[in-house]
Amino acid sequence: MEEMIKLKINGMPVEVKKGTKILQAAQMLHIDIPHLCYHPDQRVKARCRICSVEVIGKKRLLAACATECWDGMEVFTDTKVVRDTQRGILQLIMADHEENCLTCPRNGNCVLQQLCSRFNVLRPNLTHVSEAIPVKTTNPSLVHDPEKCVKCGRCIRVCKDVQGIEAIGFAGRSTGLKVTTPYGEEFNKTDCVLCGQCTVVCPVGALVEKDDTNRVLEAVFNPHKVVIVQTAPSVRVALGDAFGLPDGSIVTKKMVSALRMIGFDKVFDTNYGADLTITEEAEELIDRLKNNKKMPMTTSCCPAWVNFMEKHYPDEIAHLSSTKSPMSIFSAVAKTQYAKQENIAPENIFSVAIMPCIAKKYEAKRPELGRGGIADTDAVITTRGLIKLIKYIGIDFCNLPESEFDNPMGESTGAGAIFGATGGVMEAALRTAYEWMTGGKPMPTLEYLPVRGFDGIKEAQVEIAGHTLKIAVVHTLKNAAFIMDKIRSGQCEYDFIEVMACPGGCVGGGGQPVTTTFAVTKKRMKALYMIDRNSKLRKSHENPYLKKLYAEFLEKPGSEKAHQLLHTHYHAREKEFDFSK
Amino acid sequence: MQNISYLTENFGKYDVFSIDSYINIGGFQSLRKAVTMDGDDIATILSDAKIKGRGGAEYPMGRKWSQARAVKRPHHCVVCNADEGETCTFKDRELITNDSFNLIEAMIIAGWAVNAEDGYIYMRAEYSHLRPRILNAIKQAEDRGFLGKNILGTNWNYKIHLYSGAGAYVCGEGTALIRSIEGKAGRPRMKPPFMKQSGLFTRPTCINNVESLSLVPHLLRDSTPYLQVGTKESTGTKLVSVGGNVNKPGVYEIAFGTTVREIIYGLAGGIQGNRKIRLIQFGGASGKISDARILDIPYSYEAFAANNLIIGSGSVLVIDERTSVIDFLRYTQDFFLHESCGQCTPCREGNRHIRIFLEKIKNGTYTDEDIQTMKTFAKVMPMSSLCGLGETAQNALKSAFNIFPEVFASRKQTEAVG
Numbered sequence: 001m002e003e004m005i006k007l008k009i010n011g012m013p014v015e016v017k018k019g020t021k022i023l024q025a026a027q028m029l030h031i032d033i034p035h036l037c038y039h040p041d042q043r044v045k046a047r048c049r050i051c052s053v054e055v056i057g058k059k060r061l062l063a064a065c066a067t068e069c070w071d072g073m074e075v076f077t078d079t080k081v082v083r084d085t086q087r088g089i090l091q092l093i094m095a096d097h098e099e100n101c102l103t104c105p106r107n108g109n110c111v112l113q114q115l116c117s118r119f120n121v122l123r124p125n126l127t128h129v130s131e132a133i134p135v136k137t138t139n140p141s142l143v144h145d146p147e148k149c150v151k152c153g154r155c156i157r158v159c160k161d162v163q164g165i166e167a168i169g170f171a172g173r174s175t176g177l178k179v180t181t182p183y184g185e186e187f188n189k190t191d192c193v194l195c196g197q198c199t200v201v202c203p204v205g206a207l208v209e210k211d212d213t214n215r216v217l218e219a220v221f222n223p224h225k226v227v228i229v230q231t232a233p234s235v236r237v238a239l240g241d242a243f244g245l246p247d248g249s250i251v252t253k254k255m256v257s258a259l260r261m262i263g264f265d266k267v268f269d270t271n272y273g274a275d276l277t278i279t280e281e282a283e284e285l286i287d288r289l290k291n292n293k294k295m296p297m298t299t300s301c302c303p304a305w306v307n308f309m310e311k312h313y314p315d316e317i318a319h320l321s322s323t324k325s326p327m328s329i330f331s332a333v334a335k336t337q338y339a340k341q342e343n344i345a346p347e348n349i350f351s352v353a354i355m356p357c358i359a360k361k362y363e364a365k366r367p368e369l370g371r372g373g374i375a376d377t378d379a380v381i382t383t384r385g386l387i388k389l390i391k392y393i394g395i396d397f398c399n400l401p402e403s404e405f406d407n408p409m410g411e412s413t414g415a416g417a418i419f420g421a422t423g424g425v426m427e428a429a430l431r432t433a434y435e436w437m438t439g440g441k442p443m444p445t446l447e448y449l450p451v452r453g454f455d456g457i458k459e460a461q462v463e464i465a466g467h468t469l470k471i472a473v474v475h476t477l478k479n480a481a482f483i484m485d486k487i488r489s490g491q492c493e494y495d496f497i498e499v500m501a502c503p504g505g506c507v508g509g510g511g512q513p514v515t516t517t518f519a520v521t522k523k524r525m526k527a528l529y530m531i532d533r534n535s536k537l538r539k540s541h542e543n544p545y546l547k548k549l550y551a552e553f554l555e556k557p558g559s560e561k562a563h564q565l566l567h568t569h570y571h572a573r574e575k576e577f578d579f580s581k
Numbered sequence: 582m583q584n585i586s587y588l589t590e591n592f593g594k595y596d597v598f599s600i601d602s603y604i605n606i607g608g609f610q611s612l613r614k615a616v617t618m619d620g621d622d623i624a625t626i627l628s629d630a631k632i633k634g635r636g637g638a639e640y641p642m643g644r645k646w647s648q649a650r651a652v653k654r655p656h657h658c659v660v661c662n663a664d665e666g667e668t669c670t671f672k673d674r675e676l677i678t679n680d681s682f683n684l685i686e687a688m689i690i691a692g693w694a695v696n697a698e699d700g701y702i703y704m705r706a707e708y709s710h711l712r713p714r715i716l717n718a719i720k721q722a723e724d725r726g727f728l729g730k731n732i733l734g735t736n737w738n739y740k741i742h743l744y745s746g747a748g749a750y751v752c753g754e755g756t757a758l759i760r761s762i763e764g765k766a767g768r769p770r771m772k773p774p775f776m777k778q779s780g781l782f783t784r785p786t787c788i789n790n791v792e793s794l795s796l797v798p799h800l801l802r803d804s805t806p807y808l809q810v811g812t813k814e815s816t817g818t819k820l821v822s823v824g825g826n827v828n829k830p831g832v833y834e835i836a837f838g839t840t841v842r843e844i845i846y847g848l849a850g851g852i853q854g855n856r857k858i859r860l861i862q863f864g865g866a867s868g869k870i871s872d873a874r875i876l877d878i879p880y881s882y883e884a885f886a887a888n889n890l891i892i893g894s895g896s897v898l899v900i901d902e903r904t905s906v907i908d909f910l911r912y913t914q915d916f917f918l919h920e921s922c923g924q925c926t927p928c929r930e931g932n933r934h935i936r937i938f939l940e941k942i943k944n945g946t947y948t949d950e951d952i953q954t955m956k957t958f959a960k961v962m963p964m965s966s967l968c969g970l971g972e973t974a975q976n977a978l979k980s981a982f983n984i985f986p987e988v989f990a991s992r993k994q995t996e997a998v999g
Contacts, residue, residue: 044771045771046771046925046967047924047925047926047967048925048926049925049926049927049965049966049967050926052964052965060963060964060965060972061964061965063771063965063967066771068773081960081964084957084960084961085960085961085964085965088927088957088958088961089926089927089961089965092926092927092930092931092934092958092961093926093930095930095934096930125950125954126934126937126954127934127937129930129933129934129937150926151923151924151926151929170766170768170923170924172923173749173751173920173921173922173923174918174919174920174921174922174923174929174932174933175918175921175923175929175930175932175933176923177922177923177924177929
């Protein structure tokens with residue numbers, strides 16, 4: 001039995017487990033103590049102080065996010081001194097915050113905005129002291145607007161504690177304190193891999209993705225362009241959150257209707273690309289095993305992971321599978337085989353990808369992912385960007401009729417769907433590789449549970465045709481670094497490793513709605529497995545349009561033609577600034 | 582007024598670069614005694630002497646040591662806070678300069694008492710010139726077996742390390758101090774975990790000020806002279822750093838109970854040019870202020886508390902009539918605006934806005950609403966700041982509201998008078 005503690009909040013009794021903080025105890029009574037730096041998935045920072053509450057017997061107010069309840073504690077969240085303090089702190093933050101809410105990317109879902117509304121701050125009583133600081137936008141993914149920063153430190157925590165990157169940190173002191181890269185360098189010159197987790201946890205508009213939605217609408221309105229769109233597996237289980245549906249709702253068919261209403265000419269599915277990636281990657285794995293090539297092989301579908309390898313382990317990039325990511329493999333087929341089949345000049349196709357990710361924006365700009373100077377993917381917008389587009393055209397999302405993806409590249413299997421969850425790529429690859437290595441015997445259990453779940457590093461051994469395949473599934477880059485260090489020092493015996501940079505995989509991606517937390521991510525994972533379970537086809541190589549593609553165009557998985565179109569290469573990116581030296 | 586030298590007894594009596602000369606005047610006798618004693622008994626001696634932490638927080642030292650001993654985790658360490666960053670405070674400098682070996686002896690006794698494996702001295706950057714004498718004292722103590730392995734045949738091992746700060750006032754705050762030693766940015770962290778549980782390098786840590794520690798060897802040798810002086814609640818003696826517009830600024834050892842007048846006009850030789858006192862600030866920049874009306878109160882914890890003052894670091898900063906109250910407050914505010922670490926909102930932002938309001942008052946451009954807002958934020962800061970810096974930064978201002986209400990008078994009244 002856990003030790004229970006009795007306390008009173010605003011006179012109301014509540015019983016909580018020992019170790020519960022005041023903030024959570026109040027939530028049990030449906031009291032929302034205002035908070036800003038607090039984030040449910042992060043260690044307590046207690047730096048914004050806006051959750052200060054009165055505790056009987058204490059001279060000073062205590063931070064509700066940081067203070068554990070004790071037996072007999074009496075808390076007040078609604079006294080004058082609490083209001084004066086919380087409101088005062090809010091006014092202090094506002095005085096140092098660039099107030100251009102109307103043109104801010106976070107207009108409407110900004111935590112500071114919500115607090116101002118709650119505290120009814122109508123007129124500033126302090127001198128406005130924020131200083132204009134240049135906005136950093138020199139990379140394709142991330143925008144840093146320091147003037148909006150509230151110094152809550154959420155971004156620093158996620159970068160350090162979850163990703164282990166520490167590309168940003170606090171510098172300076174007193175009013176000069178700022179969140180910055182080392183020496184204020186541009187993100188691309190630092191250890192940053194553009195995973196975008198900072199843009200999910202930032203409560204305001206200080207760290208946001210580079211917006212491409214307006215560019216996409218321009219293309220939609222351009223009569224000379226055939227605008228095709230693909231949607232990543234984890235967008236369909238995250239989009240509904242923003243429209244008041246329960247976390248993890250599956251809204252695939254409403255999403256397809258919405259995309260048609262926005263004006264996309266063809267609505268396709270990245271899951272088709274995922275099936276193709278699996279088919280090639282499974283073939284690549286078998287080839288590496290047979291021919292004693294560089295092992296272990298790691299997945300390469302996560303662009304932040306690829307950036308991480310190129311920047312942090314440039315000597316180890318040969319481990320990365322050469323198979324393109326689902327997004328890029330889709331776009332490559334779209335601008336070649338599909339263009340040919342539909343008789344459209346590739347330059348007239350505008351290929352849009354809707355991704356739960358901001359590193360995909362960087363991936364789309366890789367020169368090797370295109371041909372003849374034309375990029376395969378023309379624009380990447382995030383789940384958040386799609387929410388904006390849907391709101392712009394004014395659709396009542398929840399009441400939309402349902403509709404199906406277009407063919408051929410809208411057809412996919414359950415294996416493609418689970419790509420969005422940590423362990424999903426591994427499971428999908430095993431389904432295909434197992435069958436091919438055993439000469440057509442399907443896996444005994446299609447749902448391979450050892451690779452599912454939220455554990456940071458999962459390991460398993462799969463017996464396939466007399467061979468023991470040692471596999472590992474890793475999410476977050478902190479865990480990835482742990483595995484890579486083992487590989488580098490030769491203590492690693494894995495054959496195949498799946499890595500996704502974001503916690504939980506793409507369902508917890510850096511381009512997902514700002515309401516994303518681990519708890520929400522887990523519900524989205526469940527939803528993806530539900531999609532898989534309800535699919536008629538659950539093995540990538542069974543996708544009929546894929547079979548057709550190989551039969552008519554690419555010969556067979558791993559063929560020379562397939563290699564030309566569906567595989568890529570990586571670049572060791574030596575650090576421009578190595579601060580460790 | 583009696584002249585007293587209890588803590589300063591050794592000053593000038595020995596060569597601070599020679600352990601032999603220290604031993605000749607009885608040095609390390611207290612340590613030899615200490616290692617025959619139980620740590621709890623040593624803590625009891627400190628409790629009997631009612632020593633409150635001399636750095637400024639005034640935490641009972643005996644209790645701190647007992648609590649440190651009670652923590653069952655391994656690898657205890659002792660930290661000596663020699664950051665002495667409070668304005669007009671320089672007593673620790675005198676102790677290190679004139680009695681280095683006594684501090685080392687105190688550190689070893691502390692280590693023994695709380696069963697520590699390491700001792701760390703964290704000294705402010707401005708005292709770098711004192712590093713050689715501390716390092717020499719550590720070296721000579723090691724050579725003689727007072728430090729290192731199997732100290733005095735007790736089978737107890739203990740080392741002392743010296744670290745220098747980089748100039749931040751906030752690093753005198755315990756959690757910022759340990760972060761600085763750990764090589765991190767010197768910014769305070771929230772408590773808990775408390776230092777005694779998880780401090781330096783997450784080890785159980787007992788942290789004491791130089792003056793507090795320096796008392797220990799003296800008390801172990803002979804506590805009677807100490808216990809005989811002082812007041813009911815404030816036993817013994819205290820080093821005061823007297824500065825500002827006095828004729829003889831310096832560090833003086835006084836018995837608690839000496840009046841403020843005796844300190845300023847007796848020991849420190851009165852005010853330069855016989856000018857009038859505008860204000861006095863006690864306990865450093867984070868201390869409170871008053872004016873000449875408190876000259877005849879005794880210098881003791883209880884009398885100060887009754888007069889809304891604090892002993893704090895033991896500094897007495899005397900400002901004469903040439904400096905206006907508002908100018909003094911502006912300078913103090915500049916200090917905190919510079920020294921805030923910037924982590925928590927109330928301190929980072931509060932300091933700068935209070936500074937803006939003070940400027941308005943100085944220029945006569947304030948409104949009555951400004952005064953009200955400033956008073957609100959002078960309350961918000963101490964109520965909600967993360968660490969002691971933000972908690973105490975407005976002490977001077979808040980006491981000024983009471984002592985010098987005319988400075989913050991309503992504009993309407995001012996104009997009517999003018």
